[in-house]
Amino acid sequence: MRDPSHHDTSRFPDPVYARTVLAPLYDHAKALFGEPLIRINRAHCVMLAETGVLPQADAARIAAALAQVEASDILEPAEYTGAYEDLFFEVEAALKAHVGAELGGALHTARSRNDLDHAILRIRLKGLLDDFLAKGRALAQAMLDAATRNRAEIVVAYTHGQPAQPTTYGHYLSGALETLLRDLERLEDARAVVDLSPMGAAAITTSGFPVDRHLMAELTGFAAPTRNSYASIAGVDYLTGTYSALSLMMLHLGRLVQDFQYWTAFEVGQLYVSNALVQISSIMPQKRNPVPIEHLRHLASTASGQADALVRTMHNTPNTDMNDSESEVQVAGARAFDTAGRVAELLAALLAQAEVRPDNVRRNIDRSCITITELADTLVRSERLSFRQAHEIATATARAVVAEDSVLSQGFPAFRDAFAQHAGRATTLDEAAFREAVGPERFVAVRDRFGGPAPAAMDEALESYGATLAALDARAAAHQDRQQAADALLQDRFDALRTSAQEV
Template sequence: MTDTSKFPDPTYRDTVLAPLFDAAKDHYAPSVRAINRAHLVMLTEEGILPRDVASQIAGALVDIDAELDLSTLEYTGEYEDYFFLVEAELKRRLGPDVAGALHTARSRNDMDHTVFKLVLRQKTEDLLAQCTDLALALIATARRERDTLIVAYTHGQPAQPTTYGHYLAAVIEVLLRDGQRLCDAREVLNHCPMGAAAITTSGFAINRHRMADLLGFSAPLRNSYGCIASVDYVTGLYSAMKLLFLHLGRVIQDMQFWSAFEVGQLYVPNAMVQISSIMPQKRNPVPIEHLRHLASMTVGRCDAVVNTMHNTPFTDMNDSEGEVQVAGYAAFDSAARVLKLMTALIPSCSIRTDRVAANMDAACVTVTELADTLVRDEGLSFRQAHEVAAATAHDVIARSAPLAQGFAAFSAAFAAQTGRALRLDAAGFADAVSAQSFIARRDRFGGPAPAALDDAFLQYEYEMAECCQIDRLCRDRVAKAQSTLDAAFNALLTE
């Protein structure tokens, strides 16, 4: 049979090619421009292209950049994609023989993955900078709240006293580990696919290391098949992003719980509170809800990208390219909103010490230290001490009295358990159930006591300084590469 159809089919054009072309205009044109210029420089330096030919191509590329207004372009189907549009513009200016020389020793396969890495690298750098801002805000707030008592909860119930600074220090440590996972993902992004061509590199004596240098990568990605088949730079990055916002979501959930009327431990300032249109008494900390759903949306968007790679072949494929790449950018957008809002919200909040004190009294959260004191000072086993402390707690809770008023019940429970009188007097009992004493005694490595926390803050600041130094080196490498590429490309224009 005779096939008289012509590419592209209108439906295919409108549902696939046009959206991909729009995405290229919105996201990829600068990266394509950089690759074209770097590849031209490399081909010329290696003697694969004569300098006079390279000079003509360089001039035409400059003209295309000056004359092609991307904002006004609409996809017509005349050219398959943005790559072929640029190639057609070169042919129109130089003729097919000269224009076609630019594509020597490369493929859209290695170009595409290099483009995606260049875009993701910048987005990851921006994300890491936002993580740094949040970490610094958390460290400053934790220092400010080092000695501020809070009730720590386990299984949704009051458990023990600690400090807000100690709680935030735990958040900081997770954030630093999540940041390290992002840095590891960035390192994978920093290996350049250019020179892999379609699959197996090229029969031309190309210089892959030079291409990597000109584009600001740390090195070429070694295996050429992997350059076009391995998408771990995508799955690794979005997996690291997912964990970051999954973990932040748990902190957000605590903020929601702590700010509830029945708990009231966290005070959200008026600037971050919305009112009800009907109920005059309401103070709704709505930003926390927005943080929760934006963090969840970010997790879901990361999952969408990673899951798209499931059961795909280990080869070049569209499943990892335009549509999926653009879908992932939405994760970066919601991620930025979460980090920016958290960086503003957490330092603006404060702890309601009156509610903390009331909840501590109501829930006997210091009673663990009372049991510990019996072990140290009265020689009881911890199980015996636990029984005495439990009986004391049951008594004061039944009477709706604070634990500090439980000395009589404590003495009776001790006598019933041991058959002897207490050596611990009322003053010693009061000290044992004091929240301040509870914190002070927990001065072990990683504990909430001031000295332990101060040591932790110094460590966090050291780790932050190291991360910032690595970030600066990465940005400096990219900036230096841009300058080197500009100089080498501009030298071609003088021929």
């Protein structure tokens, strides 16, 4: 049987492969990866010159040619023709056209598409993270502002889908904010893994040339180089960690949105959404549809699913450099950030405009007897009863109120009778003391333990959340400062190298 390679006259690229794979990747690269490629090419040229891998004069000529290539329309959108496999080879060909094939090819000394591609992807992912983290911090600030504004606004808290206890809207939002801040910290921790440069790992095992991996990291704005060269081109935890954290954030925000959907229902009505965020039915004029909440539900689910899809793509892939983790996948991942960003912006707008409806809250509290727990606690403190005995009295009181289709604030007669029956004596509480004991304001005020809804506990918590958010703001500012310093350093060193070509 003949070896097929002996009579294979086909030429790369196959039209179907070009149309389904190479053309989309070419478009993606021009739109998303051109700027990181330019940055890495410049830094690599400077590093090769400063380490003596390339003679200064050769590196200077390459730098001057790179500047000319960058000034051309090479990064402008264009139809993929198959003349070059991808943008990398198109740029290399343009460079060779300026300085010749031998010198133009020298720029790729001591590097591989493996470390280069992962560096490009990491730079791009850092940008996505930074943009989204800014939106996440804005959402956290909107949540903190709403919690502060509503720190004393009573609402009904639910467990198992049923009215459970009164708390404040500020206390409820603070719980959501606490989770959101942890989500943002998880994303920041993921960013720290992204912020490591694989440049210098080359194909797998670094290089026999005396490259300076730390200099490459500094010039390109990374915090440091990755350590193990194999992990530099095979490890994908910078991807899985990032998108897992993003998915978790969307999952957690989705639970908050589910509550808002319930709270705005006509039968509950404890949260009012402003007219600017309400659509009216086309046929039922009485309906106020807070549809942004519905959009938030499916957008959060969509973003979570998009992020999970990227993580699942990494499942059972070999621990080597693979296209499974590269540009096409990262373009799909960028859509997850886009959707998640819409969630953050829309939820921040909703929080800024939503208000508690106190009349409806008061009605629901009275009808549901959810302050009865505090009545039992009050009896333990003031009447010196055991909690079990006090609980029985409170239970009998609530049952009598419900049976009479009354409300708890009017239930003093039922309480007085239940107390006498179970305690064998008259209560020392008069009707005013009873009303105070079953009032939601007292329920909240006496719960002044760490993490509770009472004013002092809330003040401490809000201050803590503000400090955490300020620390996140400071980390973002530090990232920006370091990147700006790296950009300036690279520009100076590259310009110095480029202009030295004119002196040779």
